[in-house]
Amino acid sequence: MKRAERRLLGPQGPVELSARSFDILAMLLDRPDEVIGKTELFDAVWPGLAVEENTLQVHISALRKLLSAEMIVTVHGRGYKYAGPRPFVAAADATAPSRPSIAILPFDNMSGDPEQDYFSDGITEDIIAELGKYREFLVIARNSSFQFRGKAHDPAEVASKLGVQYVVEGSVRKIGNRVRIAVQLTDASSMAHIWGEHYDRELDDIFAIQDEITHMIAARLARQARTAIASRARARPTSNMSAYEFYLRALQLAAVYETVLEAEPFLRQAVKLDPQFAAAHAMLSFVESIKFYWISSNPGHLHSGLEIARTALQLDPDEAYGHLASGFALLYLRQFRQSEISLDRAVALNPNDPFILSIRAIHLNYTDRPDEALVEIIEAQRRDPYAVGWYDDFRSIILTTAGRYREAMACYAKMATVPAWSLVRLVVCHSELGEIRQAQDALAKVKAHFPGLGLDEIVETEVDYYEDPAVCSRYRAILHRVDNQE
Known part of the structure; x- marks a missing residue:
């Protein structure tokens, strides 16, 4: 494959491809086995242009005729991925710089x-x-x-x-x-x-x-x-500078997990001063939704966050955090397909936001795609290498789902405190590794953290967000087994 010349070399010689088809194939080859959304393909291949969806389908069909059809897989509702053999990159292209x-x-x-x-x-x-x-x-x-x-x-x-x-x-x-x-x-x-x-x-x-x-x-x-950039002129987010300053104060607090909830009064003041301030509504919807994690597992926070997100997206359909809050809330309300649509849109709007990538990783984890989830969490951490704690927690959750218990334990070992929602997984990891005493110690911490709740209730409250009910059934069985072991 010679990217600079837009040439694909097959066993019989050069393969004739249009420039657009080559660009689509190049994107798929750059990230093999990873699903690339249609929006991302449109933005990269036709930057700044309004193109009908069937145009992309025509190019995908053309590629399938030239290659083996199974090399390009359609992932319904998400996009496409390359599933064929890895290509040979011409020497001149092998040293081409990666994206800035x-x-x-x-x-x-x-x-x-x-x-x-x-x-x-x-x-x-x-x-x-x-x-x-x-x-x-x-x-x-x-x-x-x-x-x-x-x-x-x-x-x-x-x-x-x-x-x-x-x-x-x-x-x-x-x-x-x-x-x-x-x-x-x-x-x-x-x-x-x-x-x-x-x-x-x-x-x-x-x-x-x-x-x-x-x-x-x-x-x-x-x-x-040598990348073509489409104009991305941004509409003025608010004409009320006092509302904007409240919003900036909220951003400062929302960026740190320990103070994220302290952002709420500033955001409420911002939207009070300017009810049309979409970005402030979007951030407020995120803060409201995440109370489900930080305060209690009360679904009321999720429903409230969804309502605020709807307001934000009515004002501006391209507010990434409005889509993030919607996806987060829908995930924990077990509306998995709708959640995926919202999270994919959030990533398409801001592909460099590590928290958006992390929440989509958790969605992939809960919908039986832990390997994809690990790729996503690694991408998130590349963009935020100094973040601590929560990456290890998310990675441990995903590794536990994947059955990679020793690796999950290594992540938990880096954490100063294992949060409540992961204590159950800590029991699972120790038990599955045959570390019975450690599993019992972890289970004692679980019981101490949730006084008055039975094991089944604890799993239902903290863990039961998997699309496949068999996962939590197995976790419950492991907890009961550890509890009954001498």
């Missing part, structure tokens, strides 16, 4: 007032979120890039620690109704400044500034990678 990877470091707050950190942080996070929508790039998540806040840092060292090629640095000074922003993009391998700019404008222009920064960075990286 980038970290946006927290912009320095130059106002002299530490209370304004939320503003510079929020602008940084907004740019990260917007760049994250470009599937052509790998963008490091906020939690990992913010590890370098307030430190003197060498871009090359940062790039090495985060595993990226490019680093963005900047500063923000907010004075009254004016804002000054400086930003620069650096190629960490050569320390060359690829682009830089200073902005001095009215505060009301903040969204235009963020858009310009995002598009200029994308354009420079696209030129480096």
